Amino acid sequence: MKIYEDIERLLDYGLHKQMISVWDIDYVRNSLFRLFQLNGEKKVQVQNERIPESPVDILESMLDYAVEQNLIEDDSITEKDLFDPKIMDCLVPAPSAVIKDFYEKYESEGAEAATRDFYQLSKDTNYIRTDRIAKNMHWYSETEYGDLEITINLSKPEKDPKAIAAAKNNKEANYPDCLLCKENVGYAGRLDHPARDNHRIIPVDLEGEHWFLQYSPYVYYNEHAIVLSREHRPMKINKESFDRLLDFTHQFPHYFIGSNADLPIVGGSILSHDHFQGGHHEFPMAKAPLESVFEVSGFEDVQAGIVRWPMSVIRLSSENRERLSELADVVLSSWRNYSDPEAEIYSETNGEMHNTVTPIARKRESRFELDLVLRNNRTSEEHPLGIFHPHEEVHHIKKENIGLIEVMGLAVLPGRLVKEMDTLVDYIANGELDGKAQENEDIAKHVPWAKQITAEVDDFSSENIHRLLKNEIGRRFSEVLEHAGVYKRTETGRQAFGRFIKQLG
Numbered sequence: 001m002k003i004y005e006d007i008e009r010l011l012d013y014g015l016h017k018q019m020i021s022v023w024d025i026d027y028v029r030n031s032l033f034r035l036f037q038l039n040g041e042k043k044v045q046v047q048n049e050r051i052p053e054s055p056v057d058i059l060e061s062m063l064d065y066a067v068e069q070n071l072i073e074d075d076s077i078t079e080k081d082l083f084d085p086k087i088m089d090c091l092v093p094a095p096s097a098v099i100k101d102f103y104e105k106y107e108s109e110g111a112e113a114a115t116r117d118f119y120q121l122s123k124d125t126n127y128i129r130t131d132r133i134a135k136n137m138h139w140y141s142e143t144e145y146g147d148l149e150i151t152i153n154l155s156k157p158e159k160d161p162k163a164i165a166a167a168k169n170n171k172e173a174n175y176p177d178c179l180l181c182k183e184n185v186g187y188a189g190r191l192d193h194p195a196r197d198n199h200r201i202i203p204v205d206l207e208g209e210h211w212f213l214q215y216s217p218y219v220y221y222n223e224h225a226i227v228l229s230r231e232h233r234p235m236k237i238n239k240e241s242f243d244r245l246l247d248f249t250h251q252f253p254h255y256f257i258g259s260n261a262d263l264p265i266v267g268g269s270i271l272s273h274d275h276f277q278g279g280h281h282e283f284p285m286a287k288a289p290l291e292s293v294f295e296v297s298g299f300e301d302v303q304a305g306i307v308r309w310p311m312s313v314i315r316l317s318s319e320n321r322e323r324l325s326e327l328a329d330v331v332l333s334s335w336r337n338y339s340d341p342e343a344e345i346y347s348e349t350n351g352e353m354h355n356t357v358t359p360i361a362r363k364r365e366s367r368f369e370l371d372l373v374l375r376n377n378r379t380s381e382e383h384p385l386g387i388f389h390p391h392e393e394v395h396h397i398k399k400e401n402i403g404l405i406e407v408m409g410l411a412v413l414p415g416r417l418v419k420e421m422d423t424l425v426d427y428i429a430n431g432e433l434d435g436k437a438q439e440n441e442d443i444a445k446h447v448p449w450a451k452q453i454t455a456e457v458d459d460f461s462s463e464n465i466h467r468l469l470k471n472e473i474g475r476r477f478s479e480v481l482e483h484a485g486v487y488k489r490t491e492t493g494r495q496a497f498g499r500f501i502k503q504l505g
């Protein structure tokens with residue numbers, strides 16, 4: 001049977017990727033026999049073939065067999081995604097072995113080598129589904145703030161109706177507490193919770209507290225890492241957060257690390273578990289220069305300035321990370337209670353607090369650097385989703401919250417845009433913006449924008465319109481970020497920002 005050949009191919013793959021050794025072969029083979037409910041037979045000879053760099057083709061063949069044998073209830077992505085981690089888990093080293101290898105590499109070759117190898121393992125085990133991530137579209141768009149990064153997310157499969165129903169009906173399931181808890185390591189999963197059989201994490205102590213390093217299954221940039229608290233507790237930005245972020249950059253100086261804000265609307269998608277995001281990537285915001293500098297009394301040893309960026313960013317820099325954290329705490333404490341009615345900024349209304357920050361840390365040679373992005377989550381009748389949130393005129397491109405990744409200049413846009421842009425190009429090329437485009441409910445929302453950007457266009461070829469729309473999406477994203485900025489990039493906005501800076505001391 002072909003399943004026996006697939007098992008041998010997977011064993012060869014595991015040996016090639018050094019996930020298993022020759023001493024593990026019989027054990028792993030029998031584990032796979034047990035998983036597929038096979039009686040087993042002596043080793044099947046497989047024709048000499050090139051060992052693949054990814055297990056995806058082998059896994060797809062094995063999943064087809066599992067469906068045929070009713071080992072998987074339905075031939076659906078959800079069911080298959082619950083089963084293939086169990087296949088790979090037969091090859092993945094135990095958590096203790098992964099941790100041991102990581103820190104041996106860290107001690108012998110350094111932090112960059114340790115994370116590089118752990119990231120590669122996460123891809124080799126299919127925990128990071130590189131075949132799906134490859135479907136994402138990615139490009140840079142030139143704007144007045146530099147080249148912003150754009151990605152259209154095509155990697156996450158849509159939930160099927162059974163998974164949606166399971167999530168709705170399974171009210172009593174509370175293990176693990178959330179998708180970020182350390183207890184996800186090795187978890188079998190269920191229809192409303194992904195399988196994590198092949199998942200591994202690395203313990204990292206931050207300021208004497210236990211945290212863990214893992215990678216996002218759907219990475220948006222190189223070595224897209226998640227650093228999570230051992231304790232399932234709500235997100236909270238405070239001085240301890242700054243201390244931990246800077247401690248992490250001390251241990252992993254090649255990584256940036258940041259935190260989503262700790263309030264709804266301006267925060268991330270998971271506020272129930274304290275965590276950070278980091279990685280080996282330089283975002284557009286990190287390249288943005290200071291447009292002005294200032295001093296805070298008592299902190300003359302810490303460089304401070306305002307970043308030339310569509311959002312309102314204070315950058316602090318020092319060789320002394322303790323002093324850097326102390327000044328960051330001064331900024332945060334002041335901002336938490338700061339109101340400026342003239343700038344529409346209120347720290348609280350009806351007892352609800354509105355001000356917080358999105359902090360991002362990095363290390364540049366001997367200096368630690370901390371960006372503090374000022375955030376406010378107040379809503380109004382005119383802007384029910386948030387005053388400092390993408391406004392309605394840009395919702396055709398981006399309606400979702402502006403979290404850490406977007407703050408730094410990487411737009412994560414919905415997959416619907418691919419089909420919508422292709423259709424819009426056809427309408428523009430055929431001169432149908434006032435006709436068919438208006439009648440198509442998926443496209444009508446783009447028409448006012450499309451008319452603006454094609455008003456001066458001479459070349460209406462599909463190729464040129466595609467190129468134009470991609471670049472204009474980036475410029476639209478810069479508008480999204482401007483909407484999220486608490487101080488607008490006008491003379492009035494600069495004066496208001498200056499008032500806040502002045503009261504720091």
